Amino acid sequence: MDLTGSSVLKQAIRGMRSSALALACAGLLAASMSHAEAKDMKLRWGVGMEVSTLDPVYQTNNWELATGYNLYDSLVWPDAQAGVKPWVAESWSASEDGKTWTFKLRSDLTFHDGSPLTADDVVFSMQRLLTLNGPGATSFRSLTPGSVSAPDAQTVVFTLDKPSASFLQALVTFKIVNKALILANLEDGPHGGMKDFGAAFVRTNDAGSGPFQLKTYSQGELVVLDRFEAYKLTPWDAAAPTSVEFQITPEMATIGTKLRAGEIDVGDWSLPISVQRNVATDPRFNLRQDPMNTAWYLIMNNARAPLDDVNVRRAVASAHDEGTLIRNITGAGGPMGGPVPTAMLPNCEPIAGYDFNLDKARDYLAASKYSADELKSRPLKVAAVAGSERFNNIALLTASNLKKIGLNAEVQAVRWADITAAQTKPETAFDLVVFYDPAKYNDPMLFLSYYRKAGWGDPYPPGGMYYDNPKVTALIDAAQMSTDVAVQQKSYCEAAHLITDDSPSVFSHSEVRTTTYWNYVAAFPDGGGTMFYDMRFENWRLDAASEDLKRNQP
Amino acid sequence: MRMSYLLSRLVQMLVVLAGVSVLVFVLTRVLPGDPVAAALGDRATPEQMAQLRVEMGFDLPLWQQYGNFVGGLFSGDMGMSFVEKRDVSVVIAERLPATLELIFAALLIAIAVGVPLGVLAAVYRNGIVDQSSRAVALLGVSFPQFWVGIMLQLGLGLWLALLPITGRSSVPMPESITGFLTIDSLIALDFTAFRNALMHLICPALVLAAGPLATIMRMVRANMIDEFEKPYPELARALGMHPFIINFKYVLRNAFTPTLTLIGFLIPIMIGSSFVVEKVFAWPGLARYGADAIMGNDLNGVIGITLVICLFVVVLNLVVDLLYPIIDPRIRLGAER
Numbered sequence: 008m009d010l011t012g013s014s015v016l017k018q019a020i021r022g023m024r025s026s027a028l029a030l031a032c033a034g035l036l037a038a039s040m041s042h043a044e045a046k047d048m049k050l051r052w053g054v055g056m057e058v059s060t061l062d063p064v065y066q067t068n069n070w071e072l073a074t075g076y077n078l079y080d081s082l083v084w085p086d087a088q089a090g091v092k093p094w095v096a097e098s099w100s101a102s103e104d105g106k107t108w109t110f111k112l113r114s115d116l117t118f119h120d121g122s123p124l125t126a127d128d129v130v131f132s133m134q135r136l137l138t139l140n141g142p143g144a145t146s147f148r149s150l151t152p153g154s155v156s157a158p159d160a161q162t163v164v165f166t167l168d169k170p171s172a173s174f175l176q177a178l179v180t181f182k183i184v185n186k187a188l189i190l191a192n193l194e195d196g197p198h199g200g201m202k203d204f205g206a207a208f209v210r211t212n213d214a215g216s217g218p219f220q221l222k223t224y225s226q227g228e229l230v231v232l233d234r235f236e237a238y239k240l241t242p243w244d245a246a247a248p249t250s251v252e253f254q255i256t257p258e259m260a261t262i263g264t265k266l267r268a269g270e271i272d273v274g275d276w277s278l279p280i281s282v283q284r285n286v287a288t289d290p291r292f293n294l295r296q297d298p299m300n301t302a303w304y305l306i307m308n309n310a311r312a313p314l315d316d317v318n319v320r321r322a323v324a325s326a327h328d329e330g331t332l333i334r335n336i337t338g339a340g341g342p343m344g345g346p347v348p349t350a351m352l353p354n355c356e357p358i359a360g361y362d363f364n365l366d367k368a369r370d371y372l373a374a375s376k377y378s379a380d381e382l383k384s385r386p387l388k389v390a391a392v393a394g395s396e397r398f399n400n401i402a403l404l405t406a407s408n409l410k411k412i413g414l415n416a417e418v419q420a421v422r423w424a425d426i427t428a429a430q431t432k433p434e435t436a437f438d439l440v441v442f443y444d445p446a447k448y449n450d451p452m453l454f455l456s457y458y459r460k461a462g463w464g465d466p467y468p469p470g471g472m473y474y475d476n477p478k479v480t481a482l483i484d485a486a487q488m489s490t491d492v493a494v495q496q497k498s499y500c501e502a503a504h505l506i507t508d509d510s511p512s513v514f515s516h517s518e519v520r521t522t523t524y525w526n527y528v529a530a531f532p533d534g535g536g537t538m539f540y541d542m543r544f545e546n547w548r549l550d551a552a553s554e555d556l557k558r559n560q561p
Numbered sequence: 562m563r564m565s566y567l568l569s570r571l572v573q574m575l576v577v578l579a580g581v582s583v584l585v586f587v588l589t590r591v592l593p594g595d596p597v598a599a600a601l602g603d604r605a606t607p608e609q610m611a612q613l614r615v616e617m618g619f620d621l622p623l624w625q626q627y628g629n630f631v632g633g634l635f636s637g638d639m640g641m642s643f644v645e646k647r648d649v650s651v652v653i654a655e656r657l658p659a660t661l662e663l664i665f666a667a668l669l670i671a672i673a674v675g676v677p678l679g680v681l682a683a684v685y686r687n688g689i690v691d692q693s694s695r696a697v698a699l700l701g702v703s704f705p706q707f708w709v710g711i712m713l714q715l716g717l718g719l720w721l722a723l724l725p726i727t728g729r730s731s732v733p734m735p736e737s738i739t740g741f742l743t744i745d746s747l748i749a750l751d752f753t754a755f756r757n758a759l760m761h762l763i764c765p766a767l768v769l770a771a772g773p774l775a776t777i778m779r780m781v782r783a784n785m786i787d788e789f790e791k792p793y794p795e796l797a798r799a800l801g802m803h804p805f806i807i808n809f810k811y812v813l814r815n816a817f818t819p820t821l822t823l824i825g826f827l828i829p830i831m832i833g834s835s836f837v838v839e840k841v842f843a844w845p846g847l848a849r850y851g852a853d854a855i856m857g858n859d860l861n862g863v864i865g866i867t868l869v870i871c872l873f874v875v876v877l878n879l880v881v882d883l884l885y886p887i888i889d890p891r892i893r894l895g896a897e898r
Contacts, residue, residue, distance in 0.1 A: 057853070059644065059645050140609050142601050142609075144609070145609070148606065210647065225845070226647075227656070227845035227849070228728060254727070254728070255845075257840045257843060258840050258843070260841075261711070261714060261727055261843065264711070264714045264726055265726050265727060267719055268719045268722070270725070270726055270727070394856065422856055422858065423857075424856075425593050427595055427598035428593055428595035428598065431595070431598075465606070465607065466598035466610075467598075
């Protein structure tokens with residue numbers, strides 16, 4: 008099977024077509040199935056990372072977030088055309104100045120314990136999110152706990168301290184929790200009458216209204232979610248899984264073995280290429296590739312010689328061999344086309360990036376303010392996360408090409424905690440860091456925020472990069488102040504062009520996610536390139552008539 | 562044995578633990594890396610990091626942090642784990658039994674197989690049993706554990722489908738009493754659960770036992786041969802005593818003291834090497850958490866695990882010392898020369 012970048016788009020389209028076909032077949036199949044047959048169809052994932060918390064305020068890794076997206080619901084839901092569509096909120100409006108947002112909620116929704124979901128729960132959820140201030144709160148910096156109110160049981164009003172073009176998009180990540188349940192389970196904590204705001208309870212318990220409810224949570228081992236039969240936002244299909252299991256298996260080779268042994272139905276996305284290719288040759292399995300809005304970069308330290316020279320940075324970008332990287336390291340990937348994945352700026356004039364060309368890279372170096380001897384005498388440290396084969400191979404490929412153009416590059420495998428600590432100061436930041444970032448919602452600002460001075464000193468970009476161009480900042484700020492999508496897109500696009508010209512980081516590639524699964528996993532939805540929205544398991548289908556399914560799930 | 566000996570050993574244990582706690586505490590604070598940034602993930606704001614730093618007490622002077630830590634220890638509070646996002650003491654209490662069950666099972670296999678094979682190798686010196694055991698020993702210490710683990714998964718799990726590939730159990734387990742699933746299921750007389758837990762235990766325990774088994778076997782063989790050189794086995798044979806009684810009751814007993822010392826050393830090594838086994842077999846134990854804590858700069862987790870392992874090792878050494886006079890009555894603990 009060809010897993011190279013050039014075939015990714017075609018494969019993705021084929022994948023979507025076959026998914027649609029399979030979805031239709033699964034629907035027919037489901038219609039002919041008795042209700043008894045639909046019972047106890049599990050969807051079992053082998054996942055490499057720990058699910059350390061069920062609390063949406065603190066969830067960070069892929070599988071924590073995937074759990075959260077199935078246990079909880081949000082006011083709005085991503086939509087490929089409109090950006091977002093009604094979900095728990097059936098409608099909304101914004102004031103002319105873009106600061107006041109009013110949402111009308113559906114009145115027929117309930118939490119898993121049967122209690123009704125009301126505006127009071129939404130207000131409490133946002134206050135809890137902002138007070139606990141975990142990673143989930145990062146997208147809501149323009150709100151304070153006091154700026155959310157519920158005039159009646161079905162109306163919520165958010166008052167922003169300044170307009171934010173990203174606010175509505177960001178709401179897809181905002182999970183609504185069950186206020187009454189949490190208040191009944193408070194433990195000692197620093198938040199006055201709210202004690203711990205339910206942090207201890209929600210970490211291991213379910214306080215949601217999503218399509219699945221928690222059955223088992225055994226940390227380091229297993230998470231089991233069961234169907235919430237009373238779920239109203241999506242009608243249940245008989246072919247949808249009745250339960251979902253995340254079996255935590257830190258070793259990828261073991262996940263490959265479990266998949267082939269039928270102990271799991273779907274493998275982790277990070278399975279090594281060799282395992283994926285091996286499994287792909289077996290007709291009992293399918294392998295699907297989906298382009299993602301996940302961007303891979305080589306973050307450059309713009310504040311220190313020799314990368315403070317734009318021509319040296321352009322030389323590094325021209326020495327980046329995206330083709331070899333995709334072919335031999337990641338196994339799949341798409342072009343970035345600038346600082347933001349192309350799909351997130353659909354109306355932007357194509358950005359001329361830096362193709363792999365060592366001669367051109369040498370020309371850029373010759374045009375820099377540094378002599379060849381100066382460039383050679385200064386070692387460039389390329390940091391990669393210790394223990395990750397993929398990160399280290401990307402760093403090795405980069406260092407190898409930089410040496411070819413006369414730069415003295417060396418790879419350093421470093422713990423992620425140490426990289427983030429070093430990135431907080433220009434003088435300690437690594438020269439280059441292999442870095443990736445998945446967009447949790449479809450907003451270019453998630454990536455363009457790297458290129459503002461406002462975040463210098465952070466452990467993540469803009470920290471570590473230390474890039475500043477006042478024109479870029481002005482364009483980004485203008486987009487953020489506007490509620491007009493066309494104005495936002497135009498400003499973002501102009502900013503992306505300017506950033507590419509300055510080459511503050513290497514825009515390596517956008518991720519193509521590979522899912523490896525048994526062929527009785529009949530269909531699952533396309534996520535529109537955004538992480539986790541395809542991971543709502545009520546939209547997945549299993550072929551109950553499959554002999555393999557019956558054998559694997561006796 | 563004198564009571565004063567026991568007391569002096571207990572005082573020594575406390576001194577060692579206090580020393581280790583200071584050393585690990587200071588080292589984890591001095592080494593580079595920001596645990597707060599790593600814990601909060603990407604897009605964490607400086608305000609979020611500052612808030613967490615205060616919540617974790619990282620803004621206090623080092624001596625005060627250490628004082629709070631020691632104070633917390635007396636109430637069973639080891640601080641919050643960044644990796645698991647809960648109290649370290651809770652994580653340890655939950656995960657330690659899994660690791661101990663694995664280590665004890667591996668040790669049981671290593672002793673139950675290694676000792677008889679060592680005896681046979683010594684009795685039939687340079688014979689086929691000896692040569693075979695030497696080959697087994699060489700293989701046992703030569704193959705890397707992760708490779709043996711993956712091979713067992715492929716062979717016994719995938720191709721023969723005899724044993725599960727990962728985890729501790731796949732059926733509901735009875736209420737935890739000891740934390741050892743095999744023992745808890747036996748106490749509850751739930752033989753389905755016992756069989757399930759045992760099946761899950763076999764592969765990882767075999768992998769972990771391979772190296773110690775080989776070492777024990779060679780140690781027993783060497784010491785048995787030394788004992789055979791002494792006059793008493795010959796005398797016993799001349800008196801018509803059965804060779805089994807001579808070998809296992811007399812010679813082995815005399816030859817076992819150095820092996821006991823070796824076993825005392827092997828257990829901490831097994832704790833360290835169980836990380837690989839726990840990772841490959843998705844075993845929810847302490848060693849896996851320890852490795853994650855180190856990679857994630859989870860300071861409280863690293864300190865907590867180090868202290869627990871240290872406590873385990875010093876207690877184990879004491880137990881081994883107390884066993885000497887039982888196995889060899891010539892040894893008198895704490896006796897003046």
